Amino acid sequence: MTHVRLGAVLAPFAVVAFVGEASAQNGAEVHASVSSDTVEVGETFVVELSAMAGDNVRFSDPLLRLPPGLRGQGPSIGSKTLVQMGAAGTMFRRGISAKWRLVASAAGRYTIPAPSLRADGRTLAADAALRVTVVEAGQKPQRKGGPLDPFGMGGLGLPSDDPLGDFFKDAAPKSSNELIIDEPVYDVDALGASARALSLARGDDPYLFLRIVADKAQAVVGEQVTLRFYEYYRVTNERFDEREPNLQDFLRVPLEDEPGQAQRATTAVGARVWFVQELDRVAVFPLRTGALHTGKLHAQFRIPYLKSPSVRRESNDVVIDVREPPLEKRPVGYHVGDVGRFELAATVTPRETIAGETVSVSVRAEGRGVMPNELKVPERTGLEWLTPEKRDQSDVQSGRVGGSRTFGYAVRVLEQGEVELGWVELPYFDPDKREYRIARAALGKVKVTPKAGAVKAPEPTNAPEGDPFATMPKGRLALGEFEPARTHAPALAPLFGWMLGPSFAVVLLGYARRGIRRARERMAARSTEPEHLARRALGELKDAVDAASVAAIAERAVHHAIEAATTLKSRGILLENLQRELVARGLSGALAERIEAVLDACAILRFKPGASAADAADLERDAAALVADLLRFETGDAP
Amino acid sequence: MTWHPRLGLVLLTGALVTLATSSQADDAASPREPFRRGAEALAAGRYDDAIAELEAFADREAPHPDASFDLGAAYVLRVKSGAERPADLGRAAAAFEETLLLRPSDADARHALELVRAEIARRRARTGKAVVVATPTLDRALVGLASPRAWSALAIAFGWLLALGLWLRRRRGTAELAGLLLAPVSGVLLAALVPITLWADHLDRHRRPAVLVAREAYLGNEDGVSLGGDPVVEGAHLELVETRGDRAQVRYGAREGWIPAETMRVVRRR
Numbered sequence: 001m002t003h004v005r006l007g008a009v010l011a012p013f014a015v016v017a018f019v020g021e022a023s024a025q026n027g028a029e030v031h032a033s034v035s036s037d038t039v040e041v042g043e044t045f046v047v048e049l050s051a052m053a054g055d056n057v058r059f060s061d062p063l064l065r066l067p068p069g070l071r072g073q074g075p076s077i078g079s080k081t082l083v084q085m086g087a088a089g090t091m092f093r094r095g096i097s098a099k100w101r102l103v104a105s106a107a108g109r110y111t112i113p114a115p116s117l118r119a120d121g122r123t124l125a126a127d128a129a130l131r132v133t134v135v136e137a138g139q140k141p142q143r144k145g146g147p148l149d150p151f152g153m154g155g156l157g158l159p160s161d162d163p164l165g166d167f168f169k170d171a172a173p174k175s176s177n178e179l180i181i182d183e184p185v186y187d188v189d190a191l192g193a194s195a196r197a198l199s200l201a202r203g204d205d206p207y208l209f210l211r212i213v214a215d216k217a218q219a220v221v222g223e224q225v226t227l228r229f230y231e232y233y234r235v236t237n238e239r240f241d242e243r244e245p246n247l248q249d250f251l252r253v254p255l256e257d258e259p260g261q262a263q264r265a266t267t268a269v270g271a272r273v274w275f276v277q278e279l280d281r282v283a284v285f286p287l288r289t290g291a292l293h294t295g296k297l298h299a300q301f302r303i304p305y306l307k308s309p310s311v312r313r314e315s316n317d318v319v320i321d322v323r324e325p326p327l328e329k330r331p332v333g334y335h336v337g338d339v340g341r342f343e344l345a346a347t348v349t350p351r352e353t354i355a356g357e358t359v360s361v362s363v364r365a366e367g368r369g370v371m372p373n374e375l376k377v378p379e380r381t382g383l384e385w386l387t388p389e390k391r392d393q394s395d396v397q398s399g400r401v402g403g404s405r406t407f408g409y410a411v412r413v414l415e416q417g418e419v420e421l422g423w424v425e426l427p428y429f430d431p432d433k434r435e436y437r438i439a440r441a442a443l444g445k446v447k448v449t450p451k452a453g454a455v456k457a458p459e460p461t462n463a464p465e466g467d468p469f470a471t472m473p474k475g476r477l478a479l480g481e482f483e484p485a486r487t488h489a490p491a492l493a494p495l496f497g498w499m500l501g502p503s504f505a506v507v508l509l510g511y512a513r514r515g516i517r518r519a520r521e522r523m524a525a526r527s528t529e530p531e532h533l534a535r536r537a538l539g540e541l542k543d544a545v546d547a548a549s550v551a552a553i554a555e556r557a558v559h560h561a562i563e564a565a566t567t568l569k570s571r572g573i574l575l576e577n578l579q580r581e582l583v584a585r586g587l588s589g590a591l592a593e594r595i596e597a598v599l600d601a602c603a604i605l606r607f608k609p610g611a612s613a614a615d616a617a618d619l620e621r622d623a624a625a626l627v628a629d630l631l632r633f634e635t636g637d638a639p
Numbered sequence: 640m641t642w643h644p645r646l647g648l649v650l651l652t653g654a655l656v657t658l659a660t661s662s663q664a665d666d667a668a669s670p671r672e673p674f675r676r677g678a679e680a681l682a683a684g685r686y687d688d689a690i691a692e693l694e695a696f697a698d699r700e701a702p703h704p705d706a707s708f709d710l711g712a713a714y715v716l717r718v719k720s721g722a723e724r725p726a727d728l729g730r731a732a733a734a735f736e737e738t739l740l741l742r743p744s745d746a747d748a749r750h751a752l753e754l755v756r757a758e759i760a761r762r763r764a765r766t767g768k769a770v771v772v773a774t775p776t777l778d779r780a781l782v783g784l785a786s787p788r789a790w791s792a793l794a795i796a797f798g799w800l801l802a803l804g805l806w807l808r809r810r811r812g813t814a815e816l817a818g819l820l821l822a823p824v825s826g827v828l829l830a831a832l833v834p835i836t837l838w839a840d841h842l843d844r845h846r847r848p849a850v851l852v853a854r855e856a857y858l859g860n861e862d863g864v865s866l867g868g869d870p871v872v873e874g875a876h877l878e879l880v881e882t883r884g885d886r887a888q889v890r891y892g893a894r895e896g897w898i899p900a901e902t903m904r905v906v907r908r909r
Contacts, residue, residue, distance in 0.1 A: 327860075327864065327866065329864055330865045330866075331864075331865060332857045332863075332865045336867065382723075384762075384765070384766070385766050386766070387766065414721075467719065468754065468757065469715055471754065472719075473712070473750060475678060475708070475709045475713070476678065476705045476708055478705070479674060479703050479705045479706060480704075480705050482704055482741065482742065484701070484741070485786070487843055487909075488843060489788055489839065490788075495836070498795045498798065502803075503798060503801045503802040506805040506806045507805060510809060
């Protein structure tokens with residue numbers, strides 16, 4: 001097969017023959033189908049094998065054995081993810097889809113053995129063979145394609161806004177397999193609106209590339225985002241081994257029964273003419289918040305023009321910014337993910353029942369968006385809502401996913417009389433109006449008659465072995481002794497006082513003791529200081545009994561004062577040298593002379609027999625004045 | 640004076656009648672009378688009457704664990720009798736919670752509360768709804784290990800041990816070594832116990848325990864807009880932060896939000 005006529009290949013999907021469901025292995029489901037049960041000789045048709053299983057099963061090695069007379073290519077393998085949301089939680093099923101493109105070389109009835117694949121090392125096969133009737137060319141009306149279409153993409157019928165018209169008629173290549181378009185776009189405005197929307201300033205590749213386009217960049221959890229997968233090309237090519245993006249954070253719903261049937265369009269990429277083929281269109285629904293990646297679309301191509309075996313291309317990875325619907329005005333009972341527009345309708349049968357029996361409440365939610373998983377039922381005493389059964393019917397209208405889900409409840413009515421059942425509600429977020437709405441359905445009343453001979457309410461179904469309160473302790477007939485416990489902590493001040501008071505006391509006591517000790521040490525130290533000794537000696541002068549004592553005490557006071565003023569221990573210095581030493585220590589010459597004079601007078605008076613009291617008084621006065629001057633010198637007030 | 644036996648009999652009878660009448664009057668005026676009537680009604684299977692009397696007792700008198708227990712038992716037995724009214728199980732749970740708060744050692748109340756919570760969970764499971772019970776956050780779990788008074792006593796004890804350690808440090812020999820060990824250890828423990836004590840006291844003074852007495856309630860903001868997440872289920876333990884009008888701000892697990900005040904019952908402590 002020289003090139004793939006995609007239009008012809010994918011067109012006959014209208015007739016899909018499911019030939020059975022294979023036996024399950026680990027919950028695996030295997031289906032096989034053929035795109036058309038009647039084809040012409042040379043017409044391409046598709047055999048598809050799809051397998052789904054739980055999250056932990058891995059499929060591989062799809063295999064199709066062809067009978068003589070049929071030849072084909074493939075498989076091209078895509079992945080699938082199915083999310084089922086039920087009362088037991090969300091369940092993921094994953095699987096693959098393998099497609100073979102086949103062509104018959106002769107008319108006849110063909111039986112294709114059931115295709116198979118490997119699932120975790122075991123071989124699974126569809127349980128029925130596929131049957132195809134091949135008729136001679138021309139006996140079956142052609143839907144698309146023609147002899148002059150070098151790309152085989154749906155015939156010459158270019159879109160109405162195609163500026164090239166019958167471009168390929170004029171191109172008339174010698175070999176259509178090696179055709180390449182190399183035409184500039186002279187007037188971009190001449191392209192139609194859809195072509196302009198697909199135009200790009202620059203392509204990812206000079207010959208072909210894949211591209212995913214999302215209809216919105218921001219969405220809320222559960223809101224539909226439509227993805228379109230495109231192939232941009234300007235050379236003839238044959239695509240195979242196509243793998244869809246993984247879409248692991250999305251619920252995927254196909255929008256096209258026959259992918260790839262959209263008409264090819266022409267557009268401008270980097271101011272040159274390119275073709276664009278929409279490969280598929282899917283609706284995806286974000287399952288969580290965050291910057292969610294769609295993943296990349298992969299495919300391999302054979303490009304005869306390049307004379308290379310095959311090239312591999314991957315698309316861009318689209319990122320959707322997904323958030324929760326706003327918290328503002330969010331109704332009570334809203335479940336994140338219930339996004340769209342819905343209506344509820346309810347029927348209750350029968351309207352008369354017996355206490356303890358059940359009535360059937362069927363609530364149909366219909367509208368656009370992913371169908372809700374749960375409805376808000378009116379729970380009240382006397383009504384017991386059992387787990388509902390759900391039936392789905394999906395639908396796609398104008399590219400919007402919708403349908404209906406019917407919740408079948410069995411409601412046990414325990415009360416008697418006219419029982420008002422209330423309303424069933426579905427709070428949801430309308431993404432178009434960006435607001436919350438609540439769909440409601442009134443259930444009306446049920447007439448409940450008492451059960452014959454019943455005095456006790458019936459036990460609910462599934463009740464675990466009888467009375468749940470069988471071991472309930474008996475009531476108390478008298479009030480026992482009880483003293484209310486005091487649980488409050490003490491007030492803050494007493495609490496901190498009791499907590500930290502002792503420690504503070506210990507610390508304060510320690511400081512006090514240290515202070516006292518230091519004071520004593522200071523006092524002891526001061527008693528030996530020269531200044532203190534000098535003043536004390538002056539004080540002793542008043543108590544001196546005679547002149548010799550006065551002289552001795554005065555001499556001692558002067559020496560202490562000298563030491564206090566100059567740190568010079570002057571007792572050991574000869575009197576004639578003292579003046580010089582004192583001057584060297586910074587005393588003035590006059591003060592040094594006074595010192596020498598007083599000390600000289602002390603020496604004379606001490607050994608002067610019969611010294612008078614007047615002499616002693618003079619010395620005492622002179623010594624006191626001198627000591628005072630010397631002590632001032634110590635404090636910086638030098639005379 | 641002549642003794643008349645007949646007159647004596649009449650006087651004695653009159654005295655007894657007077658005494659009995661007086662005793663009945665005292666009983667009627669006794670604050671415990673509603674409890675007595677409630678307990679009798681409970682024993683006789685008149686659960687509506689028992690609930691009315693015991694609720695009246697609870698409204699008028701200080702909480703008593705035995706009265707709270709009987710109230711919870713009355714609600715449970717009304718459910719059991721088939722005459723259940725909305726939120727009976729939630730109210731039973733609140734009553735048993737009150738009993739346990741007043742008398743933590745009451746094994747019967749603990750068992751009854753477990754039965755009630757199990758039945759609530761069983762009913763939710765039967766309707767396909769998840770039974771999500773929010774567990775208290777770490778700080779609540781820690782603080783809830785003891786009463787604020789117990790925490791403060793512990794803090795005071797370690798305060799004294801710290802003082803002893805500081806004093807011993809100034810001694811010589813073994814005493815000094817003991818002080819060197821005791822002072823930092825007790826200081827660290829005291830530093831940890833002070834905030835725990837203060838937080839426990841704050842919660843004790845400013846938060847009140849409560850129980851949800853509706854089938855379920857969704858936490859919302861002050862304007863009643865749902866905050867999302869799992870609903871608070873009947874009988875769930877709540878922490879009442881404040882009430883404002885007909886709304887109550889509660890904490891459920893680690894989440895805080897507003898619910899209708901009528902959907903919860905405060906558990907009394909004193």
